[in-house]
Amino acid sequence: MNVITLSHGSGGETTHKLIKDIFYKHFENDILLQQNDSSILQKLDGKIAVTTDSFVIKPIFFPGGDIGKLSICGTINDLAVSGAKPMYITVGFIIEEGLDINILEKIVSSMAKTAKQANVKIIAGDTKVVEKGSVDRIFINTTGIGFVKDEELYLCANNIKKGDKIIISGTLGDHGMCIMSQRKGLDFDVDIKSDCNVLNRLVDDLLNISKEVKMMRDPTRGGLATTLNEIIEGSHKSIVLNEEDLPVKEEVMSMCEMLGLDPLYVANEGKVVVIVSREDAYKVLEAMKRNPLGKDSAIIGEVIDDNKNKVYLKTEIGGTRILNMYTEDLLPRIC
Amino acid sequence: MNVITLSHGSGGETTHKLIKDIFYKHFENDILLQQNDSSILQKLDGKIAVTTDSFVIKPIFFPGGDIGKLSICGTINDLAVSGAKPMYITVGFIIEEGLDINILEKIVSSMAKTAKQANVKIIAGDTKVVEKGSVDRIFINTTGIGFVKDEELYLCANNIKKGDKIIISGTLGDHGMCIMSQRKGLDFDVDIKSDCNVLNRLVDDLLNISKEVKMMRDPTRGGLATTLNEIIEGSHKSIVLNEEDLPVKEEVMSMCEMLGLDPLYVANEGKVVVIVSREDAYKVLEAMKRNPLGKDSAIIGEVIDDNKNKVYLKTEIGGTRILNMYTEDLLPRIC
Numbered sequence: 119m120n121v122i123t124l125s126h127g128s129g130g131e132t133t134h135k136l137i138k139d140i141f142y143k144h145f146e147n148d149i150l151l152q153q154n155d156s157s158i159l160q161k162l163d164g165k166i167a168v169t170t171d172s173f174v175i176k177p178i179f180f181p182g183g184d185i186g187k188l189s190i191c192g193t194i195n196d197l198a199v200s201g202a203k204p205m206y207i208t209v210g211f212i213i214e215e216g217l218d219i220n221i222l223e224k225i226v227s228s229m230a231k232t233a234k235q236a237n238v239k240i241i242a243g244d245t246k247v248v249e250k251g252s253v254d255r256i257f258i259n260t261t262g263i264g265f266v267k268d269e270e271l272y273l274c275a276n277n278i279k280k281g282d283k284i285i286i287s288g289t290l291g292d293h294g295m296c297i298m299s300q301r302k303g304l305d306f307d308v309d310i311k312s313d314c315n316v317l318n319r320l321v322d323d324l325l326n327i328s329k330e331v332k333m334m335r336d337p338t339r340g341g342l343a344t345t346l347n348e349i350i351e352g353s354h355k356s357i358v359l360n361e362e363d364l365p366v367k368e369e370v371m372s373m374c375e376m377l378g379l380d381p382l383y384v385a386n387e388g389k390v391v392v393i394v395s396r397e398d399a400y401k402v403l404e405a406m407k408r409n410p411l412g413k414d415s416a417i418i419g420e421v422i423d424d425n426k427n428k429v430y431l432k433t434e435i436g437g438t439r440i441l442n443m444y445t446e447d448l449l450p451r452i453c
Numbered sequence: 454m455n456v457i458t459l460s461h462g463s464g465g466e467t468t469h470k471l472i473k474d475i476f477y478k479h480f481e482n483d484i485l486l487q488q489n490d491s492s493i494l495q496k497l498d499g500k501i502a503v504t505t506d507s508f509v510i511k512p513i514f515f516p517g518g519d520i521g522k523l524s525i526c527g528t529i530n531d532l533a534v535s536g537a538k539p540m541y542i543t544v545g546f547i548i549e550e551g552l553d554i555n556i557l558e559k560i561v562s563s564m565a566k567t568a569k570q571a572n573v574k575i576i577a578g579d580t581k582v583v584e585k586g587s588v589d590r591i592f593i594n595t596t597g598i599g600f601v602k603d604e605e606l607y608l609c610a611n612n613i614k615k616g617d618k619i620i621i622s623g624t625l626g627d628h629g630m631c632i633m634s635q636r637k638g639l640d641f642d643v644d645i646k647s648d649c650n651v652l653n654r655l656v657d658d659l660l661n662i663s664k665e666v667k668m669m670r671d672p673t674r675g676g677l678a679t680t681l682n683e684i685i686e687g688s689h690k691s692i693v694l695n696e697e698d699l700p701v702k703e704e705v706m707s708m709c710e711m712l713g714l715d716p717l718y719v720a721n722e723g724k725v726v727v728i729v730s731r732e733d734a735y736k737v738l739e740a741m742k743r744n745p746l747g748k749d750s751a752i753i754g755e756v757i758d759d760n761k762n763k764v765y766l767k768t769e770i771g772g773t774r775i776l777n778m779y780t781e782d783l784l785p786r787i788c
Contacts, residue, residue, distance in 0.1 A: 129720075130674075156503060156531050156599065159501050159502070160500060164496060165496055166493075167494070168576060169491040169492070170544070170596060172545040174587075196490040197490075208504075210505050212507050212592055241503060242504055244507050246786075249785060252786075254583065259579075259594035338464065344465055444463060444465030450462065450583065451581075
């Protein structure tokens with residue numbers, strides 16, 4: 119078996135061979151191949167958006183994706199929900215000595231495929247190798263740069279008004295419950311696939327149809343409830359969600375029930391939550407449903423004007439409860 | 454003792470508290486405080502340069518610096534040697550459960566101080582916490598964005614000509630030997646300080662005085678010999694270094710001799726190697742010497758036209774040997 123050794127991270131000849139044989143082979147593009155300490159990009163005629171994320175997910179392969187695909191999706195989605203067109207990504211690998219090189223190549227090839235799908239270039243990289251036991255297999259950092267197309271588009275919680283509708287692009291909790299079922303092993307023989315996906319085209323579809331989008335976010339760590347709390351914090355508005363409208367897959371719900379979890383707090387990796395004016399809500403919903411990644415989109419709630427910065431859930435039995443920000447650690451290394 | 458727990462990485466309330474109490478406190482600036490999934494930057498009227506690096510150094514505190522200072526210097530220097538003005542940095546932390554929060558704050562404060570010194574803003578961040586044993590204390594990724602000021606400045610190995618001079622900005626091997634002496638503990642009771650420093654002002658000084666700079670690099674992992682091999686690879690030129698002109702501190706040299714190492718292959722973290730036309734070499738040297746970070750600058754060799762892409766060393770006893778690219782792993786986790 120061909121494995122990663124400390125010399126692959128030394129900066130010398132073995133590092134250069136790894137870069138050529140694996141990284142350049144899969145990530146090849148004109149900018150990366152400048153092979154300098156920095157990559158030089160062409161002039162971008164507008165504002166730019168920047169985001170960074172590290173990925174430490176366990177296991178590194180799971181139904182619906184792997185750490186490589188996830189690392190590209192996560193960063194592309196953070197740019198897309200900010201209203202930016204994702205353009206460039208840098209990647210930083212921290213690898214444990216002894217990792218099978220075939221596993222690394224599988225991850226790298228998955229990153230390349232996902233980036234291509236989203237029309238994004240991988241423009242710079244770095245590889246560090248640490249001794250066995252100093253990192254758990256492989257961690258990846260991705261930093262994304264996007265181009266703000268529409269200078270008029272200013273997504274901001276301050277734009278949110280009473281009556282605005284909340285739309286989610288599909289079922290809740292698939293990613294988190296997929297990872298949890300993998301970790302629990304055979305005890306949970308359920309077939310839950312992660313929703314890990316790139317959302318930039320779905321976001322394009324909805325922005326093309328409405329100028330009344332106030333805010334978008336991808337509800338990852340902490341789930342939808344935490345994300346909505348972050349959005350509404352300091353807005354002097356509140357959000358009411360209707361439990362009966364929340365899309366949740368049956369197998370995800372039953373696993374959540376068994377474990378005593380709430381799908382509203384479980385991570386998603388291919389969903390966007392949109393806040394849009396009441397007037398445009400239905401046309402945005404229809405546009406989202408036409409995209410395969412948004413086929414289960416639903417209007418799940420609305421903004422009210424109670425000056426309390428809260429997220430409420432109207433339950434199916436007619437009660438109302440407050441959904442606070444997530445305080446405990448549900449599941450480490452979900453992304 | 455206040456320590457980092459898994460819930461600091463959950464994305465919920467504890468994460469938000471950590472971000473506010475530690476990261477916003479030290480890194481505060483208008484862009485970071487947008488608090489969105491992506492940070493939006495003002496229009497940059499020119500090309501941009503991008504670089505990424507992960508830092509896994511052990512120990513995390515050492516004479517002359519710490520992992521935080523190093524993570525900012527490394528990325529700023531990669532931008533500066535590419536001829537870009539460093540502007541923005543993103544930071545990604547991967548932290549081991551149980552790390553003392555005071556240690557994290559010391560590292561963060563050191564990053565903030567170094568960024569301020571270089572006039573660079575920290576504009577986006579991410580924090581992941583993993584279980585004890587899944588990472589060795591703390592790893593940091595920094596990605597840097599710089600602005601290419603001078604559209605005419607095109608640093609490229611193709612510009613290198615016969616007779617060009619090689620200048621190094623100071624003594625070789627200080628960082629690597631500092632880290633090695635720390636790891637060896639009391640056996641090596643020597644007083645070697647890392648040269649870890651930001652080089653953007655030194656680079657400005659030399660670019661302001663000459664339009665004849667062909668190439669710059671910071672010789673980190675693999676040392677000066679590996680860096681010069683990278684530069685000369687594919688140029689159809691070669692480089693001859695004069696051993697008697699190489700600046701090396703006495704204590705670094707004697708530690709190298711004891712360990713059977715060559716300071717030409719030992720990492721530096723605050724040095725720049727410059728290739729400049731013969732005509733401008735002395736004025737560039739003088740400009741560099743006027744900057745405290747370049748006071749030990751020296752002309753150490755020149756470019757010859759033998760079509761072999763080699764780096765040669767003319768030894769003090771009159772011989773010549775080839776300095777190949779570094780092939781073994783001298784010292785893991787040097788940066």
